[in-house]
Amino acid sequence: MSSKNSVMVFIQQDDGIVSEVSVELISKARDLADKLKVKVAGVLIGDGVAKKCEDLYPYGVDEIFLVEDKRLAHYTPVPYTKIMVDIIKKQSPQIVLYGATTTGRDLGPRIASNLKVGLTADCTDLQIGDYKFKDSEYKDILYQIRPAFGGNIIATIVAPEKKPQMATVREGVMKVGTPNPGLKGKVTPVPFTFSDSDFPSEILKRLREEKLVDLKGAQVIVAGGIGVGSKENFKLIYDLAHTLGAEVGASRAAVDAGFISKDHQVGQTGTTVRPKLYIACGISGAIQHRAGMSESARIIAINTDAEAPIFQIAHYGIVGDLNDVIPKFIKAFKAKQ
């Protein structure tokens, strides 16, 4: 079994745990590979992570190339680049995908630079299609769709002439497929010899807290902006969230003002969410905020300014003071239960 022409995913692990975006990417890679009639390959680099492979087969990865070494436990750019470049050269995938995480955005560009191939940043959609350029026609090219210019435009980027076509993909935008326990894959350990010069970065300290806020998994999100007015008044947002069994989100301006911590931020530089219901309270709806929530199934906007742009994407709009509207909302919901 060869992984030539495959769709390959860089499987990111942090402290031995496979990142969610990698599972999203395997699911998407499966779709793309089915269209292209090729295999899905993965590359997992770390220390003592082999057992994680079993968990990934049900999402559709056929073969995982595994590289393990004590010094690879935590990501650093130079050795990871060396490994990826080597595996890509040997396996010749047609597409390679990375999560647009701090790690993926550190690693992807180095690999692209080494291989002299294209890399499209922070994609929010991937499709297969044909492309005509000058006199040439290219079949089954990867359309790499991404926002740019601060979210004001959506560009479709192609890199038809060179393989592999590579992209980093935003977290939370690709849907995780339903795992199929019948799907089987295999692990192929890849031996590597390293020298000290392969490890120019030394991590002296590393501090990471598991996210206490689960915005991505939330069905309902109540989000507050500058209009909430103060840290103390965010209690109102929490009250509504608590009543509805919802998670609390926030605009960047509310985070910057110190009303709430950064892990609650929704938007381009925060978390991308797609809940069943998003309730925006005192949020104007700046393009960078909408970038993270406009795919919500339903949006309620509560704002004193009838002209606020948030009303243009909302399904329900209430023009009013949130201090007045939210208590009515809480009362109405409690009464219905």
Added chain:
Amino acid sequence: MGLNLIVLVKQVPDTQNITGEAMKEDGTVNRAALPAIFNPDDLHALEAALEVKETIPGTKVNVLTMGPPSAVQVLKDSLYRGADFTALISDRKFAGADTLATSYALKCAIEKIGAYDLVFCGRQAIDGDTAQVGPQTAEKLGINQITNVSMIESIDPKKKEVVARRSIEGGFEIVKSGFPVLVTINDEEYIPRPPSVIRMMTYKNASVEGNGGTYDESYMNSAQVKRNQDVISLWDIATINADVESCGLSGSPTKVKKIESVILKSEDIKMIENTGDAIAQMVHELIADHTLG
């Protein structure tokens, strides 16, 4: 013993106010339609370099930018804030560069400077929004990198080592690396100093007059720039010894196939009166269609 630092800066269209007019039909950007500014993260990168210069006497800060002639504005601004030397990398053949071709040209320009200790980039430019140029340049130079750095914790010119704090999801890492190394600086900690009035007086004529800080694709009279070569140099493709095929459009594997402006979808919004009854009715609808409850 001072260090030799290089800062890469970019002039960018101010993407806060974009209209559909800003894109040309071929997918390239009509930058003339937007005011041009110093890429915000790059001001933080410059500040980081200037703070190193203050702690290690004899350190030199070199600022490089690749762009059209009007990009000289960001170089002047860098001089006002404390840079020692600047160069504008400009040639028609660089036009249409993606991040790969951009990093190749920057690599050639850095090598022209000769021996260096650290390269500072912004984390991300606000137009292309890729954050790729820094790591791609580091790979081409064959040097280590530390990206998304919020703070340089310490720097040891004797041991030729730097320790930097790097932001990661949910926390941070403290990373040590020897020289040379490329760092990309984010907007979390460094507060860019304002231009110094005295330096403004000194350098205000240090370049040809641009065009009021807006992008302009017309090429300046390079003879005029040469008069001030001691602080602002103009480097074309030949000066930096770059291979033409690896620059600009021909050196760019990615192509823009299509551009769409983001349009607000103002479909069927239901306006709810701010009364208890109307809100109760909305809640009822949301429970009925299983959105709530």
